[in-house]
Amino acid sequence: DAEITQSPRHKITETGRQVTLACHQTWNHNNMFWYRQDLGHGLRLIHYSYGVQDTNKGEVSDGYSVSRSNTEDLPLTLESAASSQTSVYFCASSESRNQPQHFGDGTRLSIL
Amino acid sequence: DQQVKQNSPSLSVQEGRISILNCDYTNSMFDYFLWYKKYPAEGPTFLISISSIKDKNEDGRFTVFLNKSAKHLSLHIVPSQPGDSAVYFCAARSDNQGGKLIFGQGTELSVKP
Numbered sequence: 001d002a003e004i005t006q007s008p009r010h011k012i013t014e015t016g017r018q019v020t021l022a023c024h025q026t027w028n029h030n031n032m033f034w035y036r037q038d039l040g041h042g043l044r045l046i047h048y049s050y051g052v053q054d055t056n057k058g059e060v061s062d063g064y065s066v067s068r069s070n071t072e073d074l075p076l077t078l079e080s081a082a083s084s085q086t087s088v089y090f091c092a093s094s095e096s097r098n099q100p101q102h103f104g105d106g107t108r109l110s111i112l
Numbered sequence: 113d114q115q116v117k118q119n120s121p122s123l124s125v126q127e128g129r130i131s132i133l134n135c136d137y138t139n140s141m142f143d144y145f146l147w148y149k150k151y152p153a154e155g156p157t158f159l160i161s162i163s164s165i166k167d168k169n170e171d172g173r174f175t176v177f178l179n180k181s182a183k184h185l186s187l188h189i190v191p192s193q194p195g196d197s198a199v200y201f202c203a204a205r206s207d208n209q210g211g212k213l214i215f216g217q218g219t220e221l222s223v224k225p
Contacts, residue, residue: 004155031211033212033213035215040217041217042116042118042201042215042216042217042218043156043201043203043213043215044215045212045213045214048212050210056210058212090155090156092155094211096211097210097211098144098211100146100158100161101158101213102158103148103155103156103157104155105153105154105155106153106154106155
């Protein structure tokens, strides 16, 4: 069965460190997205990609970067982790812009 | 500015009764609306959607209603079951924004036996 997986599921790190969260999907979807979920805010879009070598900033992109070197993966990097980036991160993918997005099970990131 | 709002953080309903979850939006360019359901420690899963050219869409126990003049949509679950207990997010999309989803804050539904 095709799926979307995120790793790690949980991570604790210190402020100032670089952190990379992985997202891998086997649906061969062109569109991939990264969100963060915080209480009172729902899910907010960080970065998204519509295909290989394409990346775009979302609503809350400051302090984050992504790269898309193949169809299956969209890693999210926090260049210098800050406590305000403690959150639950979700990756999603969709077949096209008009299709519903499928989400991974999330990465809970704590920055101390 | 929150373009999609779910003003009720929580809702408690008795098993077998109707659950009504509400969502308001401000951007009149939104042309497609979705509801997602989320269990703890899992990702959101797509539940039901509605295009702005319709005012109702039904899928089994789930019905979504759209009132464009009021910029309001609602999700009805009839009858409610304990397994429906989850956080429900509404989301909206406009074609001129490349299909990006804007999510509401979520409503936690608790269905009591």
